[in-house]
Amino acid sequence: xxxxxxxxxxxxxxxxxxxxxxxxxxxxxxxxxxxxxxxxxxxxxxxxxxxxxxxxxxxxxxxxxxxxxxxxxxxxxxxxxxxxxxxxxxxxxxxxxxxxxxxxxxxxxxxxxxxxxxxxxxxxxxxxxxxxxxxxxxxxxxxxxxxxxxxxxxxxxxxxxxxxxxxxxxxxxxxxxxxxxxxxxxxxxxxxxxxxxxxxxxxxxxxxxxxxxxxxxxxxxxxxxxxxxxxxxxxxxxxxxxxxxxxxxxxxxxxxxxxxxxxxxxxxxxxxxxxxxxxxxxxxxxxxxxxxxxxxxxxxxxxxxxxxxxxxxxxxxxxxxxxxxxxxxxxxxxxxxxxxxxxxxxxxxxxxxxxxxxxxxxxxxxxxx
Amino acid sequence: xxxxxxxxxxxxxxxxxxxxxxxxxxxxxxxxxxxxxxxxxxxxxxxxxxxxxxxxxxxxxxxxxxxxxxxxxxxxxxxxxxxxxxxxxxxxxxxxxxxxxxxxxxxxxxxxxxxxxxxxxxxxxxxxxxxxxxxxxxxxxxxxxxxxxxxxxxxxxxxxxxxxxxxxxxxxxxxxxxxxxxxxxxxxxxxxxxxxxxxxxxxxxxxxxxxxxxxxxxxxxxxxxxxxxxxxxxxxxxxxxxxxxxxxxxxxxxxxxxxxxxxxxxxxxxxxxxxxxxxxxxxxxxxxxxxxxxxxxxxxxxxxxxxxxxxxxxxxxxxxxxxxxxxxxxxxxxxxxxxxxxxxxxxxxxxxxxxxxxxxxxxxxxxxx
Numbered sequence: 001x002x003x004x005x006x007x008x009x010x011x012x013x014x015x016x017x018x019x020x021x022x023x024x025x026x027x028x029x030x031x032x033x034x035x036x037x038x039x040x041x042x043x044x045x046x047x048x049x050x051x052x053x054x055x056x057x058x059x060x061x062x063x064x065x066x067x068x069x070x071x072x073x074x075x076x077x078x079x080x081x082x083x084x085x086x087x088x089x090x091x092x093x094x095x096x097x098x099x100x101x102x103x104x105x106x107x108x109x110x111x112x113x114x115x116x117x118x119x120x121x122x123x124x125x126x127x128x129x130x131x132x133x134x135x136x137x138x139x140x141x142x143x144x145x146x147x148x149x150x151x152x153x154x155x156x157x158x159x160x161x162x163x164x165x166x167x168x169x170x171x172x173x174x175x176x177x178x179x180x181x182x183x184x185x186x187x188x189x190x191x192x193x194x195x196x197x198x199x200x201x202x203x204x205x206x207x208x209x210x211x212x213x214x215x216x217x218x219x220x221x222x223x224x225x226x227x228x229x230x231x232x233x234x235x236x237x238x239x240x241x242x243x244x245x246x247x248x249x250x251x252x253x254x255x256x257x258x259x260x261x262x263x264x265x266x267x268x269x270x271x272x273x274x275x276x277x278x279x280x281x282x283x284x285x286x287x288x289x290x291x292x293x294x295x296x297x298x299x300x301x302x303x304x305x306x307x308x309x310x311x312x313x314x315x316x317x318x319x320x321x322x323x324x325x326x327x328x329x330x331x332x333x334x335x336x337x338x339x340x341x342x343x344x345x346x347x348x349x350x351x352x353x354x355x356x357x358x359x360x361x362x363x364x365x366x367x368x369x
Numbered sequence: 370x371x372x373x374x375x376x377x378x379x380x381x382x383x384x385x386x387x388x389x390x391x392x393x394x395x396x397x398x399x400x401x402x403x404x405x406x407x408x409x410x411x412x413x414x415x416x417x418x419x420x421x422x423x424x425x426x427x428x429x430x431x432x433x434x435x436x437x438x439x440x441x442x443x444x445x446x447x448x449x450x451x452x453x454x455x456x457x458x459x460x461x462x463x464x465x466x467x468x469x470x471x472x473x474x475x476x477x478x479x480x481x482x483x484x485x486x487x488x489x490x491x492x493x494x495x496x497x498x499x500x501x502x503x504x505x506x507x508x509x510x511x512x513x514x515x516x517x518x519x520x521x522x523x524x525x526x527x528x529x530x531x532x533x534x535x536x537x538x539x540x541x542x543x544x545x546x547x548x549x550x551x552x553x554x555x556x557x558x559x560x561x562x563x564x565x566x567x568x569x570x571x572x573x574x575x576x577x578x579x580x581x582x583x584x585x586x587x588x589x590x591x592x593x594x595x596x597x598x599x600x601x602x603x604x605x606x607x608x609x610x611x612x613x614x615x616x617x618x619x620x621x622x623x624x625x626x627x628x629x630x631x632x633x634x635x636x637x638x639x640x641x642x643x644x645x646x647x648x649x650x651x652x653x654x655x656x657x658x659x660x661x662x663x664x665x666x667x668x669x670x671x672x673x674x675x676x677x678x679x680x681x682x683x684x685x686x687x688x689x690x691x692x693x694x695x696x697x698x699x700x701x702x703x704x705x706x707x708x709x710x711x712x713x714x715x716x717x718x719x720x721x722x723x724x725x726x727x728x729x730x731x732x733x734x735x736x737x738x
Contacts, residue, residue, distance in 0.1 A: 184642035185621065187558065193652060234603045236625040236733065238633045252554065254635050256605040256623050264607045266623050266635050273553035273650045281642045283562060364605065364731040 036329030037064035037102045042110040043073040054321040060329040064102045098125035111205035116141035123152040130328050132159045135345025137207025142346035157328045157338035158345035164323035166313045167298040174287050175225045181283030183263050188218035188278040191270025196245050209249030215269020217293045221278045222265035230257035231367050237359040255355045405698030406433035406471045411479040412442040423690040429698040433471045467494035480574035485510035492521040499697050501528045504714025506576025511715035526697045526707035527714035533692035535682050536667040543656050544594045550652030552632050557587035557647040560639025565614050578618030584638020586662045590647045591634035599626035600736050606728040624724045
């Protein structure tokens with residue numbers, strides 16, 4: 001009893017779910033003060049600049065291992081983050097993570113086309129999985145990933161960091177709660193000017209262009225701000241194939257979504273112009289975010305009954321990255337579904353496939369039809 | 370010679386075009402100080418609240434006659450604007466305007482479905498025509514209107530007031546001039562909450578719903594900000610037919626446009642939420658207007674190289690309504706095509722028909738195909 005009470009105290013109450021979770025491999029996680037161990041898979045810019053520096057601010061997560069195909073990166077970041085040599089893996093070594101009890105989960109930050117393979121291999125190695133978005137390059141791959149994690153009784157979570165960001169959380173609450181009246185129109189725009197010579201512009205690695213990389217934020221926002229799944233999709237693509245950046249992937253692909261309640265969303269996805277904004281328009285006003293989904297610096301304005309007011313939130317104790325990293329262990333300990341589970345990634349991929357089909361075939365695509 | 374010089378002085382130089390115009394009926398317009406006479410046709414809210422009060426600020430236009438089916442309105446506004454009884458007409462009397470040399474043009478501010486008939490009758494009566502937008506309820510009607518005015522050797526101008534509004538004129542100049550880099554994306558949103566029981570909601574009079582009334586601003590902005598004609602159109606409609614307002618006309622109809630240069634426009638048209646904005650996004654930033662096309666209170670912001678700056682223009686000597694009213698006589702005197710000639714209204718109607726077809730048939734519509 002005393003030990004249990006102590007655990008609950010240390011883990012902020014979430015350890016109480018461990019017994020219910022029935023996950024013997026994680027028994028170690030219940031040791032007082034022991035944090036959930038992540039192996040980061042892929043040491044590119046997002047992993048090394050955005051994710052790895054965040055572990056120090058997490059309540060439940062720590063960085064315990066690194067996976068990379070570049071020995072120099074393993075050396076550099078292994079030293080920087082104090083990761084013992086036996087916790088540094090090449091891709092050839094990857095499956096040996098099975099034998100490392102310090103690794104509770106992998107965080108897959110690889111090119112999109114590699115997400116499915118490494119998720120499935122991680123699940124087979126008995127590890128929980130955090131996987132960057134897009135979850136994979138096809139819905140079929142997503143389904144295989146979900147099945148593999150289910151079979152292994154491991155959690156699968158997709159790195160939709162915005163769902164852990166306070167302004168976006170508030171926007172969801174206000175939009176779904178009808179703060180500016182029932183939502184009628186959603187406008188979501190995401191884009192940036194893509195620099196040449198990067199894996200994002202190689203379809204074999206990325207699976208697609210702006211939609212896969214940045215347009216997914218417009219789509220995901222439309223879905224999380226409504227809480228609904230689109231029933232009709234129409235997309236128009238504009239790509240200059242003579243631009244060397246766009247030999248294999250699309251530049252701009254804008255899309256319209258119709259939702260069951262009648263909400264219409266209008267979404268921008270661009271590799272040729274900078275966009276980071278959304279607006280939820282209801283009968284009585286709007287909720288506007290610009291920047292909406294950046295790493296920081298979010299700005300919210302609300303127009304209600306003709307008056308525009310800025311809404312400023314206090315800085316959170318944990319930022320969106322830290323809250324996301326903590327959410328997987330929280331879900332494991334409580335044995336609950338992560339709010340951005342594999343099913344969420346699959347839902348986006350299904351719509352993205354419909355968006356591509358609509359642009360390609362020049363017709364509207366009904367979802368689920 | 371002396372008289373000619375005097376005329377030029379009085380009419381600000383534009384009278385010089387009169388001889389070239391070869392319009393004998395307008396000889397009277399060259400009398401020193403004589404302004405171009407309009408008959409306003411239809412005394413609804415837009416005519417009486419927005420247009421008629423503007424003549425006093427015009428350089429070249431004056432209100433000389435009224436046409437209405439409601440004797441009480443003719444009495445009220447005839448008295449208010451000092452219009453002699455013989456210059457007040459019912460619709461049955463309309464063709465008698467032919468015999469009134471004070472009337473140089475009509476300004477048609479009737480329900481959309483009546484635009485074609487009254488434009489054609491006015492042209493046959495030898496009068497120039499200013500016609501409110503949408504020009505008509507079909508492209509075929511627009512073509513008939515253009516042909517009728519051409520046959521009568523009269524000018525036909527559509528009331529696209531934004532083309533005479535300083536912020537919109539500057540936005541056009543900046544967008545087409547590449548001030549924020551080559552345009553990549555245009556976002557245009559127009560909508561309002563439609564009150565029940567008005568002719569706009571009766572398809573027989575309006576020819577359609579939000580697109581005809583307010584969505585046309587999104588479309589026209591996309592066209593004037595690019596200076597191009599769309600080559601592909603895709604639209605998704607969302608209308609709750611159980612809402613008594615939307616028994617015969619559409620509520621929301623959003624549309625995507627692709628232009629020859631690769632620009633993609635994303636347009637909102639809504640009868641269920643308030644929107645009045647556009648943004649031109651180029652490689653290096655954007656030009657944002659909100660409100661964009663209202664009667665007044667325009668606000669422009671420009672983002673360039675990461676810095677957002679408001680742009681404030683001095684109040685113009687003539688507002689957009691006055692400049693629009695003056696543009697028809699200016700075009701007549703100079704014998705030039707109005708910048709918002711019938712062809713401009715026809716171009717919008719052609720795209721609007723494609724928008725409706727796309728939404729109805731669930732497919733993209735190629736223009737000119």
